[in-house]
Amino acid sequence: MASKDTINYINYSKYPIDQFENDVDGKYNYLLQNSIKQMNRDGFVSLPSFLLSDAVDKLTSCILKLEEDGVGFYSTDSHNVFLDADDQSDAMSPLHPRRIQLDSSKLIINASDLLLAKEAQAPNLDELFMSQRSVLNFISSVMQTKLYPSTDPYGKFYANIFREGDGLNYHFDQSEYSISLILQPSEEGGEFQFLPSSRTIVEGWDEMILDIDDIAEAVAPHSLEMKRPKLAAGDLYLFRGQNSLHRVSEITKGKRINIILTFNTEPDVRLNQYTLQKFFGVI
Ligand SMILES: O=C(O)CCC(=O)C(=O)O
Ligand SMILES: [Fe+2]
Numbered sequence: 001m002a003s004k005d006t007i008n009y010i011n012y013s014k015y016p017i018d019q020f021e022n023d024v025d026g027k028y029n030y031l032l033q034n035s036i037k038q039m040n041r042d043g044f045v046s047l048p049s050f051l052l053s054d055a056v057d058k059l060t061s062c063i064l065k066l067e068e069d070g071v072g073f074y075s076t077d078s079h080n081v082f083l084d085a086d087d088q089s090d091a092m093s094p095l096h097p098r099r100i101q102l103d104s105s106k107l108i109i110n111a112s113d114l115l116l117a118k119e120a121q122a123p124n125l126d127e128l129f130m131s132q133r134s135v136l137n138f139i140s141s142v143m144q145t146k147l148y149p150s151t152d153p154y155g156k157f158y159a160n161i162f163r164e165g166d167g168l169n170y171h172f173d174q175s176e177y178s179i180s181l182i183l184q185p186s187e188e189g190g191e192f193q194f195l196p197s198s199r200t201i202v203e204g205w206d207e208m209i210l211d212i213d214d215i216a217e218a219v220a221p222h223s224l225e226m227k228r229p230k231l232a233a234g235d236l237y238l239f240r241g242q243n244s245l246h247r248v249s250e251i252t253k254g255k256r257i258n259i260i261l262t263f264n265t266e267p268d269v270r271l272n273q274y275t276l277q278k279f280f281g282v283i
Contacts, residue, residue, distance in 0.1 A: 005123050007052075007054055007055055007058055007123075008052055008054075008055065009051055009052060009055040009123070009128055009129075010050065010051065010052070010055075011049055011050055011051065011052050011234075014049060014050075015031060015047055015050055016028050016031065017031070017134045017135065017137070017138040018134040020134060020137050020138065020141070032138070032141055032142065035047075035138075035142045035238075036141075036142055036144070039142055039143070039238075042196065042227055043194070043196020043197055043227065043239065043240065043244055044194060044196065044227065044229070044237055044238060044239035044240070044244075045142060045237065045238045045239075046229050046231070046235060046236070046237040046238075047235065047236040047237070047238075048232065048234070048235050049232075049234045049235065050181070050234060050235060050236035051181060051234040051236070052234070053233075053234060055234075056183055056233050056234045058121075058123070059122075059123070059181075059183055059259065060183045060184055060233075060257060062117065062120040062121060062122040062123075063109060063120075063122075063159045063161065063183065063257055063259075064257075065119075065120040066109050066113070066114075066117055066120050066122070066159075067107065067109070067161055069119075069120070071109055071113050071117065072107045072108060072109040072110075072113065072159075072161070073107070073108050073109075073110070073279075073280055073281035074105070074106075074107045075104070075105065075106060075107075075108060075278060075279045075280070075281065076103075076104075076105045077104075077277075077278040077279075078101035078102055078103050078104070079101065079102060079104065079169070079171065079274075079278050079279075080097065080098055080099065080100060080101060080102065081097050081098075081100075081102065081170050081171050081172060081202060081208065081245065082097070082098060082171075082172055083171055083172065083173070083174055083272070083274055083275045083278075084098075084272065084274055085274055086098055086099055087099070093206050093207060095206070095207035095208060096205075096206060096207065096208065097202055097203070097205055097207075097208040099208075100208040100210075102169035102170060102171075102210075103169060104166075104167060104168045104169045104171075105165070105166045105167070106160050106161065106162050106166045106167075106168055106248075107160070107161040107162075107163070107166075108158050108159070108160060108161075108279055108280060109158060109159040109161070110153075110154040110155065110158050110280050110282075111125070111126075111152070111153060111154055111155065111156045111157050111158060112153050112154055114157070114158070114159065125157050125259070125261070126149075126156075126157075129157070129179070129181075129261050130149040130156065130157060130261060131149060135179075136148075136149070136263075139177065139179065139238055139263060142238065143177065143240075145265055146265065147177060147263040147264065147265060148263060148264055148265070148266065148267040148268075148269070149261070149262070149263055150175055150262040150263060150264055150269050150270065150271075151267075151268045151269065151270060152262075152269070152270040152271045152276075154271065154276060154280045154282055155174070155175075155262060155270075155271040155275070155276070155279075155280060156261070156262055157259060157260060157261040157262065158259070158260055158280075159257065159258070159259050159260075160256075160257070160258050160259075160260060161255065161256075161257050162186065162190055162248060162251045162255065162256040162257075163251065163255055164251050164252065164253060164254070164255075165250065165251065166250070166251050166256075167189075167190070167247070167248055167249055167250035167251060168247055168248040169247050170210075170245055170246070170247045171245075171246070171247065172199055172202075172241065172242055172243065172244070172245060172246075173241030173242050173246075173262070174242070174262075174271050174272055174275050175241060175242060175262035175263065175264055175269065175271075176240065176241075176242045176243075176263065176264045176265055176269075177238065177239070177240055177241065177242075177262070177263040177264065178238070178239055178241045178260050178261065178262050178263070179236060179237070179238050179260070179261040179262075179263070180192075180236070180237050180238075180239070180258050180259070180260050181235075181236055181258060181259040181260075181261070182231045182232065182233055182234065182235045182236075182237075182258050183233055183234075183257040183258055183259065184233055184254075184255060184256060184257040184258075185231055185232060185233065185254075185256060186251040186252075186253060186254040186255060186256035187253040187254030188251075188252040188253035188254065189249055189250050189251045189252035189253065190248055190249060190250075190251040190252075190254075190256040191228055191248070191249045192228070192229060192231060192237075192246065192247075192248055193212065193226055193227070193228050193246060193247050193248075193249060194226070194227045194228070194229070194239060194244055194245075194246040195215065195219060195224060195225075195226050195227070195244055195245040195246065196224065196227065196239075196240070196244045197224065197240070197243055197244060198219060198224055198243070198244055198245045199242070199243040199244070199245070200243075201218075201219060201222055201224070202245055205218075212226065215245075
């Protein structure tokens with residue numbers, strides 16, 4: 001479908017990721033070096049206005065049409081931070097991060113539904129972003145390791161729709177790396193809160209810490225700082241979600257819509273049953 005789509009999606013004049021084999025003016029290398037610096041400094045890369053505004057409008061209207069048609073799974077199950085089964089051994093404190101159940105709710109439209117969504121005229125996200133050499137080459141170069149698109153039929157990419165009262169509590173992703181494409185930020189709340197390279201620290205906690213200020217205090221001695229980037233429609237951010245605690249705070253006004261694309265350092269990685277069941281409604 002993407003080949004028939006006449007819309008351009010990526011703002012190549014600002015982000016010439018397609019010039020990686022022939023960087024005539026050095027702009028590709030400049031972008032890459034800046035992105036590597038940002039990744040090393042902040043633990044994520046944000047590229048404002050990565051999507052062209054027509055593309056944002058088109059993707060947003062497709063997703064809203066699907067929501068209107070009742071496509072998607074509204075997940076309301078609680079989960080732990082690791083998105084993995086609880087350890088039932090008696091030796092583990094009931095307050096251990098693995099044991100603490102966190103509330104989240106959001107509507108997910110999975111990859112399979114997005115690919116089938118002909119009536120909503122959804123573009124083929126596999127072709128647009130997942131298998132595009134320019135995208136794969138760029139994110140692999142930023143991370144300085146070869147990345148492969150996830151092959152999970154539901155979770156390789158998905159749309160998140162957060163309505164008022166929804167939010168996604170603290171967690172580490174199943175996928176090593178994610179790209180988020182912001183289509184519509186919420187009017188209030190819905191902040192992306194992100195603690196880079198924090199997994200081993202949280203794994204070492206005897207008790208889960210929930211208050212964001214208390215987390216900030218607990219990690220300060222490790223020179224870690226909570227990031228709260230301001231994100232706008234069309235922005236891309238690339239982050240290492242598997243080793244960075246993150247959440248989306250409760251949406252208090254408006255609707256927040258984004259698309260997540262997932263990548264790993266190994267080919268053919270799929271989601272675990274826990275995540276499929278809780279967030280995608282797949283049993
Ligand atoms: O919506 C976001 O900004 C992040 C979503 C997220 O962390 C996830 O879907 O795993
Ligand atoms: Fe996540």
